[in-house]
Amino acid sequence: xxxxxxxxxxxxxxxxxxxxxxxxxxxxxxxxxxxxxxxxxxxxxxxxxxxxxxxxxxxxxxxxxxxxxxxxxxxxxxxxxxxxxxxxxxxxxxxxxxxxxxxxxxxxxxxxxxxxxxxxxxxxxxxxxxxxxxxxxxxxxxxxxxxxxxxxxxxxxxxxxxxxxxxxxxxxxxxxxxxxxxxxxxxxxxxxxxxxxxxxxxxxxxxxxxxxxxxxxxxxxxxxxxxxxxxxxxxxxxxxxxxxxxxxxxxxxxxxxxxxxxxxxxxxxxxxxxxxxxxxxxxxxxxxxxxxxxxxxxxxxxxxxxxxxxxxxxxxxxxxxxxxxxxxxxxxxxxxxxxxxxxxxxxxxxxxxxxxxxxxxxxxxxxxxxxxxxxxxxxxxxxxxxxxxxxxxxxxxxxxxxxxxxxxxxxxxxxxxxxxxxxxxxxxxxxxxxxxxxxxxxxxxxxxxxxxxxxxxxxxxxxxxxxx
Amino acid sequence: xxxxxxxxxxxxxxxxxxxxxxxxxxxxxxxxxxxxxxxxxxxxxxxxxxxxxxxxxxxxxxxxxxxxxxxxxxxxxxxxxxxxxxxxxxxxxxxxxxxxxxxxxxxxxxxxxxxxxxxxxxxxxxxxxxxxxxxxxxxxxxxxxxxxxxxxxxxxxxxxxxxxxxxxxxxxxxxxxxxxxxxxxxxxxxxxxxxxxxxxxxxxxxxxxxxxxxxxxxxxxxxxxxxxxxxxxxxxxxxxxxxxxxxxxxxxxxxxxxxxxxxxxxxxxxxxxxxxxxxxxxxxxxxxxxxxxxxxxxxxxxxxxxxxxxxxxxxxxxxxxxxxxxxxxxxxxxxxxxxxxxxxxxxxxxxxxxxxxxxxxxxxxxxxxxxxxxxx
Numbered sequence: 001x002x003x004x005x006x007x008x009x010x011x012x013x014x015x016x017x018x019x020x021x022x023x024x025x026x027x028x029x030x031x032x033x034x035x036x037x038x039x040x041x042x043x044x045x046x047x048x049x050x051x052x053x054x055x056x057x058x059x060x061x062x063x064x065x066x067x068x069x070x071x072x073x074x075x076x077x078x079x080x081x082x083x084x085x086x087x088x089x090x091x092x093x094x095x096x097x098x099x100x101x102x103x104x105x106x107x108x109x110x111x112x113x114x115x116x117x118x119x120x121x122x123x124x125x126x127x128x129x130x131x132x133x134x135x136x137x138x139x140x141x142x143x144x145x146x147x148x149x150x151x152x153x154x155x156x157x158x159x160x161x162x163x164x165x166x167x168x169x170x171x172x173x174x175x176x177x178x179x180x181x182x183x184x185x186x187x188x189x190x191x192x193x194x195x196x197x198x199x200x201x202x203x204x205x206x207x208x209x210x211x212x213x214x215x216x217x218x219x220x221x222x223x224x225x226x227x228x229x230x231x232x233x234x235x236x237x238x239x240x241x242x243x244x245x246x247x248x249x250x251x252x253x254x255x256x257x258x259x260x261x262x263x264x265x266x267x268x269x270x271x272x273x274x275x276x277x278x279x280x281x282x283x284x285x286x287x288x289x290x291x292x293x294x295x296x297x298x299x300x301x302x303x304x305x306x307x308x309x310x311x312x313x314x315x316x317x318x319x320x321x322x323x324x325x326x327x328x329x330x331x332x333x334x335x336x337x338x339x340x341x342x343x344x345x346x347x348x349x350x351x352x353x354x355x356x357x358x359x360x361x362x363x364x365x366x367x368x369x370x371x372x373x374x375x376x377x378x379x380x381x382x383x384x385x386x387x388x389x390x391x392x393x394x395x396x397x398x399x400x401x402x403x404x405x406x407x408x409x410x411x412x413x414x415x416x417x418x419x420x421x422x423x424x425x426x427x428x429x430x431x432x433x434x435x436x437x438x439x440x441x442x443x444x445x446x447x448x449x450x451x452x453x454x455x456x457x458x459x460x461x462x463x464x465x466x467x468x
Numbered sequence: 469x470x471x472x473x474x475x476x477x478x479x480x481x482x483x484x485x486x487x488x489x490x491x492x493x494x495x496x497x498x499x500x501x502x503x504x505x506x507x508x509x510x511x512x513x514x515x516x517x518x519x520x521x522x523x524x525x526x527x528x529x530x531x532x533x534x535x536x537x538x539x540x541x542x543x544x545x546x547x548x549x550x551x552x553x554x555x556x557x558x559x560x561x562x563x564x565x566x567x568x569x570x571x572x573x574x575x576x577x578x579x580x581x582x583x584x585x586x587x588x589x590x591x592x593x594x595x596x597x598x599x600x601x602x603x604x605x606x607x608x609x610x611x612x613x614x615x616x617x618x619x620x621x622x623x624x625x626x627x628x629x630x631x632x633x634x635x636x637x638x639x640x641x642x643x644x645x646x647x648x649x650x651x652x653x654x655x656x657x658x659x660x661x662x663x664x665x666x667x668x669x670x671x672x673x674x675x676x677x678x679x680x681x682x683x684x685x686x687x688x689x690x691x692x693x694x695x696x697x698x699x700x701x702x703x704x705x706x707x708x709x710x711x712x713x714x715x716x717x718x719x720x721x722x723x724x725x726x727x728x729x730x731x732x733x734x735x736x737x738x739x740x741x742x743x744x745x746x747x748x749x750x751x752x753x754x755x756x757x758x759x760x761x762x763x764x765x766x767x768x769x770x771x772x773x774x775x776x777x778x779x780x781x782x783x784x785x786x787x788x789x790x791x792x793x794x795x796x797x798x799x800x801x802x803x804x805x806x807x808x809x810x811x812x813x814x815x816x817x818x819x820x821x822x823x824x825x826x827x828x829x830x831x832x833x834x835x836x837x838x839x840x841x842x843x844x
Contacts, residue, residue: 068716104556257652310652343599343615350556353570361652366590366663367600367613369656373623381626420647426639433635457624458636462643463656 006030008416010037012306015468016254017041017297018086020319022387023394023413038297042124042290044085050078058330065109069342070335072109072349076116077338080318082328091289092119093314094253096348099134099166100356101143103349111139111204112349127246127287128237131167135229138190138204144354147189149182151214156182161354163236171265172241173221180218185229187213237287240279247278247292254296256308257360274301307418307467310360313344315468316372323414324379325387340375344368364466373461380414380456383449392452400438401448403431410455419464427458476824477706479695479754480576481688481732482601484713486555487758489777489807491725493542493794494523500797508721508766522794527729530737534782541842543779543816544792547809551760551775555716558759563602565814565833575817576707577606578832579825589704590666596691596710604709610659612666618694619674622667640664673701681742688712689735696742699752706825715758721770732756736782749784753824753843756780757813763805764797775806779816781842785824791840815840 010029014021018041021029029037040046055078056063062078065071083089096116106112115137122130134140135158141147144158159182163173187209218227223235236242248269252258255274259267269275277299278292285291296302311319317340321327327337341348345368351357380388391413395401401409407427411417419427437452439445459465491508495501496515515523516532524532534540548567552558564571580593590610595601597615604611614621623640627633644660647653677697683689691710698705712732717725736754743749761777776795795807802808815837821829823843830836 102556104554104560105552107554339598345600352560352572355570361655362607364656364659365600365605365607366610366659366666367595369659370613370623370663370667371599371615374625377624378626422645422647423643426643430635430639454627454632454636457627458639461624461640463653463660466656 003030004412004416006034008306009034009303011415012303013037013041013297014086015315015319016090016302016309017293018090019080019315019322020468022323022325022390024390035298038294041087041297042293044088044124047084049085050082052078055330059334062330065113067103067107067109069103069109069350070339072103072113073338073342074330074334075109075113076348077318077334078330080314081321087293088120088124091123091293092116094250095119095123095130096351097253097356097359098249099140100351100354101139102351102353106139106143108139109349111142114203115139116349124290124293125288127282127289128233130289131162131233131237132230134166135162135185135188135233136206138206141188141190141206142204146185149186149188151186151212154179154182154186154214158182159185162232165261165354165356167236167245168239168241169245169264170262172239172245176219177221180220180227181232183214183216183218184220184227184232187211188229243279243282244275246287247275247282250278250289250292250296251275252359254293255302256305257310260358260360260362261355271301274299277301307464309468310363311372311466311468312357312359312363313341313346313368313372314348316344316376317341319468320376320379323387324382324385325390326385340371344371344375369466372466376460376465377457380460381453383453388453388456391456392449395452396439396445396448400436400440402436403428403434406431406434406437406451406455410452410459414456414459414465417459417462417465419459419462423462423464427455430458431455474751475704475706476826477699477708477752478576478820478825479692479708479752480603480710481692481736481754481756482709482711482713483715483728483732483756483758484555484559484711485716485758486558486760486762486773487715487777488717488721488725488771489761489774490764490771490797491525491721492528492729493544493778494525495521495794495797496523497521498797504765504797506766507768508725508770510722522790525726525729527726528733530733531780531782533737534740535788538788539782539784539786540788541781541786541840542790543781543811543840543842544790545776545795545807545810546757546779546792546813546816547760547776548812548814549809551803551806551809553760553773553775553806555759555773560602562757562759562813565817572605573607574601574603574605575832576603576709577609577611579821579827580604580609580611580707581606582827582832583706587662590662591669591698591703591705593707593709594670594695594698594705596694596708601709601711604707610662610666612663612670614670614694617690618670618697621670623664637664669703670698673697673703676701679742679745681738681745683738683742684731684734686731686735688731689738692735692739693742696739699743700746700748717762717770718767718772719770721766740782744784753781753783753786753820755816755820756782757816761807764802764807765805775803776809777807779813781816781820785843787842787844789842791842812837819843 007026010026061071062075145155146158149155160178189207191205191207221235281292281295395409434451437448439448494515514526517523518535561567563574565575584592591612593604593611595613600613627636644657646657674697683693695708757779758777762771762774792811795810814833817833818829818837819840821827
């Protein structure tokens, strides 16, 4: 069973560091080795990028999608489904959760996609540099009104969220620090936007206006000086609270669900030692996210955290589409497909507010649960899809299947998924009603295909399947 | 279901995308209307005058009929100050009653919690649309979300064979049975069973339904027919929600806007006729709203995002007429080229809450607002 354990562990890694993987990919990765796979994942540049030109041939409007869904979503979904750099996309999604910026105000998917691109390119590097880039990102500047932050009239929106939501967390700074940080970012703005219509499809550009910058002395987190924005970030990243905050976010997203972020100043981490390990790496590596992720994925607390994380709608949709296959090309209906996460409560590129999405259990309500189960069931119940066919073919190769073999085979190939004894009993009881299945004759083969599809649907409807 | 058959029921029809005020309730005798609408104006010969100042869009003939019967209230200049002109944000504001900060709870979800705090009826709220509308979302409040045909509503619609379906859903129920221990598994269990129960209850609606009324073949008419089916089945549902769109007519407004309105108006006509034939119309109130109105001056083929818009309330108990003032079209009164809202949308909600749904409005909309006279 050692090999089976390796498969299960690799499946866990790929669910968390990516969006899952089919069995043939898992086998190839097990052959390559766990640590080698982690190295490949944290070095996405070793893998080819997504071929955007294919997307644009079919959906030219996905290049500069404007403010209307679903073209921005189409562009994003195409990347998520096709990426050969799963961790690069997962990390970009992680920062999208943390640095939550939404189309509700930005009203411009071009800019939001550019921000996602920033997360792809810089998300696994130096966190300090990422924050500086974020502070210069026109989408963010507009989202948090820093273009309205003037030397003579301070707007605290960006300054506050930088500290509260992007780096330190509530309780690690004073109102005065917010004020002083905001002063330091006066003059950080972007070129005047050209009206979008009819000709204004130009990207926004960062601009520093020295004449609008408050160059006076500031007192920030115990430091004193004529600070500019970058100085503030330099002070922020040195705070012990910063390492903890970022690592707790990484733990919550990649390892196991924690309480919602606003509770972090009151509730301590569920695994303080794990957070200590990550924060030590964060500091020693000078805020290198890649180094932290290497430690994280190779740690035993990660390996032991299987199914401790409620799948986000993005994980549900993208994971399913990658599993069943056939959705690599932007075929008709891709627009609605790309909106599926929003039907389950996660409108990508449009989080409800700068606080981002509430995750874990809060993904689930009566509407979203039915939406997610039915979406996945409809896919896995369709034997014409290549990934479903691959599952059937692997089961078929085993010959005649007893009810237990059918259930265990399906659980295995969908994950492996771990279910409770009660759940397994229900699945087996259902399979018993069908008796043995086999593919030895054409008629029985058709029935067998159908039974596998039905069993897969029943499995994705379980509570256990909602976790990754 | 123990619910009294004549409990008040609210049906919300959301006109998504931003419905154009000027071409919906047309100030056809105002020269500024003609000045501002060189490209997408409705010609005098086509408008449906409702009085000497205003006319309906020609596609709204069935609503003109309701107006003539005195059962349609026009709520003028609805909106709120500092209209953001973003679809999403504006819709959020209408859904959560929070114009200044981001709200998390939907106003109708709060009503449902008020009506049924112990979740005795999991289909107090029934929504017909692709996802859970934020107006209905409150943690712990079950909402039945019907995305497709009512007949197919439920878990695993692709498992169709009757026998197998019954068995599979039975297993689903057992797999979601209460567990001791982990809070999240327990929560998933309750949510799953609530939805399953909702689907089970709703399933009888199409079976019990018989009607001679023919609905048009449009998405909104299908949704309204679904609402009629559930309402007529007497399952105790109190709040229904559906949407139609997109009213985001930046380009090609003529004839697009008309097509949208004929679907809504004809759908509502069939719906009300259906309810009346079954003597189930008098306890139903329909609210139509859109997240914002559109720019006063057209852009050559359509109109861009604006601010104030009209809302409508109709039903057998409604006192028809104009409520509030049509905002001025004079250039000096416009805000960034848009009609300045003259009525806070929460006034409409408060009136419906107090006078129709009979719940205290303040905890739901945040504070006291003027009560309007379209209901007694």
